[in-house]
Amino acid sequence: MRTLLGVMILPVLLLLVPASARADPADPTPTSHIWPVGERPAIVRDWSPPTSPYGPGHRGVDLAAPIGAPVRTVAAGRVSFAGQVAGRGVVTVELDGSGAPPLRTSYEPVAASVRKGDQVAAGAALGTLELPTGHCPPATPSCLHWGLRRATAYLNPLTLLTPTARHPAPPRLLPLWGPLPLAFGQRFSPGYAFWSP
Numbered sequence: 798m799r800t801l802l803g804v805m806i807l808p809v810l811l812l813l814v815p816a817s818a819r820a821d822p823a824d825p826t827p828t829s830h831i832w833p834v835g836e837r838p839a840i841v842r843d844w845s846p847p848t849s850p851y852g853p854g855h856r857g858v859d860l861a862a863p864i865g866a867p868v869r870t871v872a873a874g875r876v877s878f879a880g881q882v883a884g885r886g887v888v889t890v891e892l893d894g895s896g897a898p899p900l901r902t903s904y905e906p907v908a909a910s911v912r913k914g915d916q917v918a919a920g921a922a923l924g925t926l927e928l929p930t931g932h933c934p935p936a937t938p939s940c941l942h943w944g945l946r947r948a949t950a951y952l953n954p955l956t957l958l959t960p961t962a963r964h965p966a967p968p969r970l971l972p973l974w975g976p977l978p979l980a981f982g983q984r985f986s987p988g989y990a991f992w993s994p
Contacts, residue, residue, distance in 0.1 A: 829871040830962045831920045833904055834862035834941050837962075841937045844953040856951040857903070857944035859932070864939045866926045868907050871957050873919045877901060879909040885930050888923045896947075902954060903944040906930060 832838060839861040847854030862868075870890050878889040885906040891899040906927040911917060926941055933940040945954035955963060 829919065829957050830959055831869060831871050832860070832958070832962065833868055833871055833943050834860050834866050834926065838862055838941075841934050841940050844955065846951065846953075857942050858954050859934070859937075859940040859942050861937055862926050862939060862941050864926055864928055866941075868904050868923050868926055868941060869920050870904075870917050870923055871902060871919065871954075874899075874902075874917060876911045876913055876915040876917060876923075879911050879913055879915075879923075885932075886924065886927050890917060890923070898948045900952075900957075901946045902957070903942075903946070905942045905944075906932075907941075 840858055841861050842855055842859035844858050845855040847856070868888070872890075872892045872895075874890040874892040874895075876888065877891045878887060880887065882905070886908050887903060887905040888907050888909050888911065889901050889903045891901050904923060906929060907924040908927050909924040911921075911923050917923065926939060929939050932942055943954045945952045945957065
């Protein structure tokens with residue numbers, strides 16, 4: 798009896814816990830349909846978080862794109878940095894309405910067309926893709942490194958994109974019209990509730 802009572806009460810208690818308390822505060826809500834370069838570019842190097850703060854890994858996503866391709870912000874925000882870091886052009890945008898501390902996206906190597914403090918809309922041009930400086934895989938002539946952080950925590954930037962933006966098309970079930978063939982030449986029509994020989 799206790800087990801049955803526990804099974805009945807547990808779902809009710811879970812519903813009473815607010816969604817904000819259940820969600821990981823570091824995970825962004827996917828709201829963007831905009832890729833930083835092109836439409837659904839090839840991912841040449843995926844997100845691979847390190848197991849420790851200084852461990853090996855890949856703290857972003859590399860997207861294939863030609864040199865000179867326009868680089869766009871995936872969401873509205875304010876440019877918090879536009880300049881050179883270690884010989885590469887970098888643009889960083891603090892995303893509007895992303896909580897405290899705010900989410901920051903970074904794009905490199907980019908020849909910036911924006912300045913620190915500029916307010917940018919979702920999809921706004923930040924600059925153009927520059928010649929890579931050895932970050933891209935050898936088989937890829939050029940790529941954009943796209944990163945995402947909240948304070949000091951690195952996050953997967955693909956989580957900003959909605960599922961329909963990440964995948965070519967959502968799966969669909971097509972209707973079946975007409976009779977379905979069965980064994981021995983029999984036919985069954987989904988419209989009939991009863992089978993008659």
